[in-house]
Amino acid sequence: MALAICEDIWQEGGRVAATGQAGAGLLLSLNGSPYERDKDDVRLELVKRRAAEAGCPLVYLNMVGAQDELVFDGESLVVTEDGELLLRGPQFEEALLVVDLDLPAAAEDGLPDGTVLADGLKLTRVDLGGAPKESAAPVAPQVGERLDDEAEVYAALVEGTRAYVRKNGMRSVLIGLSGGIDSALVAAIAVDAIGAENVYGVSMPSRYSSQHSRDDAAELARRTGLHFRTVSIAPMFDAYMGAAELTGLAEENLQSRLRGTLLMAISNQEGQIVLAPGNKSELAVGYSTLYGDSVGAYGPIKDVYKTLVFKLARWRNAQAEARGEVPPIPENTIVKPPSAELRPDQKDTDSLPDYDLLDAVLARYVEGDEGRDAIVAAGYPAEVVDRVVRLVDTAEYKRRQYPPGPKVSPKNFGRDRRLPITNRWRQG
Known part of the structure; x- marks a missing residue:
């Protein structure tokens, strides 16, 4: 048996090639491979290719759980040297699976102990002792069904949130419930992750909060069973406005910052950690308020575009x-x-392009690394592309101050896409 650790299998040649050189009958690859959308197809093809290179069956054992921004989705694999898939474990669930492999006996006249193999590895022979035991009836291959796209992403968000709360020794979370889609989805994720009894929601209406938004927040709490209260920020807002004459954007952002301050005060008083509700579309273009809706210890949908939120x-x-x-x-x-x-009567589209258009441009610019000219050549309006590119480039300082959140895309903000905050260069 030969052993490969995580990134060994992703590198061409080297340690996997050494497996064949050593004449091993099985290659065991131990992995903490982070989840991202559509990565499972890439993994399977890689494992098949490496099994063929090693000339023996390959067991790809992947962990389940999460740490900070990384989520590990399991889905362990066993393939033969001919590329046949014998076993595929479940996604985002720990499981004990059994598979029968007909492996060759170790050659007694193989390479001597201490032989230096490819990549500088040294062969060490271990005698396990004893004759092989007669096995029971062969176990049939177990190839589990994979989750669909939405189920897969949702499971990753739940796993990431659960691990962050539990592994950091916390018991409960606090969410500002506006009645909007983002905070509602974050609340649903939190309830599924740690139970409704450990999720606290607070509605913080101002003079501009519609009645339907207040009602939607209360209805969400009723449906999920989470703890719910209402604390109006109107008196605080009036006190600030009486002390400082604020207008326009400053007046708008004051409301968001009052909510952020209130959330953190409740968090300090009661011991819950705050979950930030911002999505990837907003973070990309800076459509959030520092020390307002961006406060919190964790952002469950930080790497989820608005269209995917819906x-x-x-x-x-x-x-x-x-x-x-x-x-x-x-x-x-x-x-x-x-x-x-x-x-009054504010809509996101007052400040941003329609989310279908915005997210399409962002996907090309952020994940695809396409430049302005390439995106325009693909048929997107030049004025929209210019505006989106400018907003993304100038919002880096905001993204640096946003809490961590589970990575579900090929390229998230912070870990994968981190740009200098200060630079004078602008495309075009």
Whole structure:
């Protein structure tokens, strides 16, 4: 048996080639391979290729859990040297699986102990002793079904949130519930991760908060069973406005910062950690308020574009309905136009392109590393592309101050895409 550790298998040649040189009958690869969308297909093809290179079956054992921004999705694999998939474990679940492999006996006249192999590895022979025992009836291959896209991403967000709370010794979380889609999805994730009894929500209406948003926040709490209270920020807002004459954006951001201060005060008083509700679309273009809606210890949907937020909300509700349960997220929260409600009749589209267009441009610029000209050549309006590129480039200082969150895309902000805050260069 030969052993490879995590990144060994991702590197061409070297340690995997040494397996064949040593004449091993099995290659065991121990992994902490982080999750990202569509990575499982890449893994399977890689494992098949490495098994062929090693000339023996390959067991790809991957961990389940999370640490900080990284989520580990399991889905362990066993393939033969001919590329046949014998076993695939579940995603995001610990499991004990059994597989029978017909392996050759070790050659007695093989390479001597201490032989230096490829990549500087040294062969060490270990005598396990004893004759092989007769096995029971062969175990049939177990190739589990994979989750669909929304189920996979949602499971990763739940796993990341659960691990962050539990591994850091926390018991409960606090969420500002605005009645909007982002905080609603974060609340649903938190309830699934650590239980409704450990999730606390607070509605913090201002003079601009619509009645339907207040009602949607309360209805979400009723459906999920989380703890809920309402604390108006109107008196605090009036006190600030009486002390300082603020207008425009400063007046709008004051409301968000009052909510952030209130959340942190409750957190200090009661011991819950605050979950930030910002999504990837907002973080990309800086559509958030520092020390306001960006406060918190963890951002469960930090790496989720707004269009995917809507898909995940509908998927989660559909799963509840299929089980005969009450969908956690009110329908009005999903269908109403997104709004920060910091001024009368405000809509996100007052400040941003439509989210379908915005996310399409962001995916090309952020994940695809495409430049402005390439994105325009692909058919996107030049004025929109110019604006989005400028917003992304100038919002780095905000993203640096946002809490960590689970990575689910090929390239997230912070770990994968980190740019200088200070630079004078602008494309075009």
